[in-house]
Amino acid sequence: MILSDADILERLEAGDLVVEPLDDPELQIQPASVDLRLGREFLEFQRTNIPCIHPNSEREVDEYVTETVVDEDDDFILHPGDFVLGTTHERVEIPADLIAHVEGRSSLGRLAVVVHATAGLCDPGYRGQITLELSNLGSAPVALTPGMRISQLTFTELKTAAERPYGSERGSKYQDQSGPQASRIESDDEFGGDQLERED
Numbered sequence: 001m002i003l004s005d006a007d008i009l010e011r012l013e014a015g016d017l018v019v020e021p022l023d024d025p026e027l028q029i030q031p032a033s034v035d036l037r038l039g040r041e042f043l044e045f046q047r048t049n050i051p052c053i054h055p056n057s058e059r060e061v062d063e064y065v066t067e068t069v070v071d072e073d074d075d076f077i078l079h080p081g082d083f084v085l086g087t088t089h090e091r092v093e094i095p096a097d098l099i100a101h102v103e104g105r106s107s108l109g110r111l112a113v114v115v116h117a118t119a120g121l122c123d124p125g126y127r128g129q130i131t132l133e134l135s136n137l138g139s140a141p142v143a144l145t146p147g148m149r150i151s152q153l154t155f156t157e158l159k160t161a162a163e164r165p166y167g168s169e170r171g172s173k174y175q176d177q178s179g180p181q182a183s184r185i186e187s188d189d190e191f192g193g194d195q196l197e198r199e200d
């Protein structure tokens, strides 16, 4: 069951679902979602000198990203074909019996701005700001202003609460993240290993 505006308000008031700061609830709480605003920090991939990213190489991913913090009242220009990581201004706490989905806003979609290129799921138990995978599929640069409503979060009730919510056991490498976080896929091994053993 997807939470409606009344359900969302009830859970926010109960305090187990957290979206903060929620400065303008009347504007931000939509019929069945909460609009989240764009933060000021961005991570951009270098355009040159990247032979190839090896996801499993220790910290290699970090070497190829540079951080930009947009000044107050300034914009971040997202050029056609760009892929950058941004962040929501709000931090969230998702209780063990809900799962949240990061969705785009139609008004930005109509400008060809995508807010999550691939992954849009916030696990039960997740706490932190949400890293946005921003891309511009159009042919004109688009100015993104920190503080603008950039994405919306929907909440779905689980049939039963997660027994091992995000943060409680292995994995959970993005728990309590603040600002945009580059991929930490290289620590997958440490957290259980994704590589299949070779059969000789």
Ligand SMILES: Nc1ccn([C@H]2C[C@H](O)[C@@H](COP(=O)(O)OP(=O)(O)OP(=O)(O)O)O2)c(=O)n1
Binding pocket: 102, 116, 119, 120, 121, 122, 123, 126, 129, 130, 131, 132, 133, 166, 171, 172, 173, 174
């Ligand atoms: N666009 C998104 C999507 C998710 N998350 C946060 C909330 C999720 O609960 C957490 C982990 O997401 P995934 O489970 O999709 O990521 P991984 O499987 O790579 O990480 P882990 O191994 O920690 O589960 O990251 C985020 O900040 N931005």
